[in-house]
Amino acid sequence: MVETRQSELIRVLYVDDDPQDRQLVADSLTDVAAFRVVEAETRKDFAAQSGPPRVDVVLSDFNILGRDGSHVLNAVRETMPDIPVIIVTGDGSEEAALEAMKQGAADYVLKNPRHIRRLPLAIRAVLEQSRLRSEHEAALWELNRFCELSRDLCCVFDASGRIRRVNPAAQEILGYEPDELERQMPLQFVHAEERATVMNQLAGSSADRVVKFTVRCQTKSEGTRWLEWSMVRSPQRENSIAVARDVTERMASEGIPRDTAIAQVRFYALSPREQDVLQLVSQGQANKAIALKLALSEKTVERHRSRGMKKLKLANVPDLVRFMMRAHL
Numbered sequence: 001m002v003e004t005r006q007s008e009l010i011r012v013l014y015v016d017d018d019p020q021d022r023q024l025v026a027d028s029l030t031d032v033a034a035f036r037v038v039e040a041e042t043r044k045d046f047a048a049q050s051g052p053p054r055v056d057v058v059l060s061d062f063n064i065l066g067r068d069g070s071h072v073l074n075a076v077r078e079t080m081p082d083i084p085v086i087i088v089t090g091d092g093s094e095e096a097a098l099e100a101m102k103q104g105a106a107d108y109v110l111k112n113p114r115h116i117r118r119l120p121l122a123i124r125a126v127l128e129q130s131r132l133r134s135e136h137e138a139a140l141w142e143l144n145r146f147c148e149l150s151r152d153l154c155c156v157f158d159a160s161g162r163i164r165r166v167n168p169a170a171q172e173i174l175g176y177e178p179d180e181l182e183r184q185m186p187l188q189f190v191h192a193e194e195r196a197t198v199m200n201q202l203a204g205s206s207a208d209r210v211v212k213f214t215v216r217c218q219t220k221s222e223g224t225r226w227l228e229w230s231m232v233r234s235p236q237r238e239n240s241i242a243v244a245r246d247v248t249e250r251m252a253s254e255g256i257p258r259d260t261a262i263a264q265v266r267f268y269a270l271s272p273r274e275q276d277v278l279q280l281v282s283q284g285q286a287n288k289a290i291a292l293k294l295a296l297s298e299k300t301v302e303r304h305r306s307r308g309m310k311k312l313k314l315a316n317v318p319d320l321v322r323f324m325m326r327a328h329l
Contacts, residue, residue: 009036010123013049015060015072016088017041021111025059025088028116035120046075057123058085061111062096073104082134084126088119106130153227153244161185164239173227173246175220186242191216191224193262197269200311207235214247214265226251226261263327266312274308277301281317282324 012035016022022039029035038055040046049055058080060072076085084106087097097108106126109119147154147167153174156165163186166178174181174189187195194215201213214228231242251261267275273294280290287305291298314320 008034010034010057010127011055012037012123013040013046013055013058014038014088015040015046015058018061021061021088021090024111024113024116025119028119035123046072054080055083056127058083059088059119060085062087062089062100073100077104082130084130086119086122086126088116150243153242153246155181155186155242155244157186157240157242159238161187161240173219173225173244174217175223180220189217191218194265196311197266201269202231207233209233213269216262217244224248259326260328263323264329267323267327267329270308270311271304274304274311277304278308278312278320279324279329281305282320282329 012029014022014025014037016025016039019041022041026037026039029037038049040049058072058076073085076083085100085104087100087105087108088111089097089108090111094108094110097105101108106129107122109115109122150167151169151172153169154167155163158164163181163184166181168178170176170178170181181189187198190198198213198215201211210230210232212228212230214226216224217227219225225246226248227244228247229242229244231240233240256264267278270278273296276294277290280293285293287298287301290296291301294301296304309315309320312320312323314323
């Protein structure tokens with residue numbers, strides 16, 4: 001057998017006032033080099049072992065030390081809140097063990113020669129569950145702190161499209177407290193002239209694909225801010241996550257005229273194929289030439305052309321040329 005290094009030992013605190021039961025459990029673990037068992041047969045022993053050095057798991061009967069096992073569960077929660085407890089109980093005590101699990105025990109094992117053999121596996125399984133839970137809680141804490149500290153607007157939308165959660169940056173960017181935005185439809189904060197652009201962008205989005213667009217949004221004080229959005233829908237299609245960066249100052253510093261910025265936003269809201277086709281149309285190319293250039297059928301080119309013109313609300317090619325000049329495209 002490969003020797004387990006001391007640092008890798010699983011430290012077990014076993015609480016039981018019956019010497020025969022303690023021996024049964026000890027025998028089930030002493031054959032496995034990975035365990036180091038410390039026994040506690042009195043309340044004083046338990047109190048002494050509850051401090052450092054910490055153990056990895058606590059084993060306990062449900063009726064011990066003159067009290068029921070809930071005392072041990074409560075004591076472990078008070079002194080070692082992240083340490084799991086496994087109930088090791090006699091035959092006929094399954095109901096008590098299940099009750100202990102309702103109160104927070106991680107698992108139970110029957111105290112008889114046949115079932116006690118699964119104790120090492122039960123300990124490892126419980127510790128793995130505890131590790132995964134700790135990692136999940138740590139990741140959740142990191143995500144929450146990241147969102148709280150971010151100066152970008154971070155939102156979570158539910159399946160109906162309403163804002164389920166938003167970070168404190170909402171107050172700095174839009175002037176709203178987070179609770180004022182929760183349960184609201186985000187489209188109502190988008191400038192009326194650009195709501196169709198947003199809807200067009202989101203209509204064709206697929207799960208786990210990031211959609212990006214820049215639109216004007218209205219603040220609580222009825223001002224306007226340019227927000228650069230990145231949005232993705234979960235693969236389960238139950239919610240969406242979005243991050244918006246305030247680019248108002250950048251737009252102003254780049255000297256982009258308002259009409260040009262709006263035209264660019266509307267154009268980049270088109271699908272990539274619609275953009276390609278309309279750019280070539282504005283350059284005077286016919287559908288046949290565009291089809292050859294893009295390796296599409298003329299019918300497909302016409303479909304992209306018609307859809308793009310309709311989304312931009314343009315009636316003819318001269319309108320498109322003027323629009324492209326205004327957008328500096």
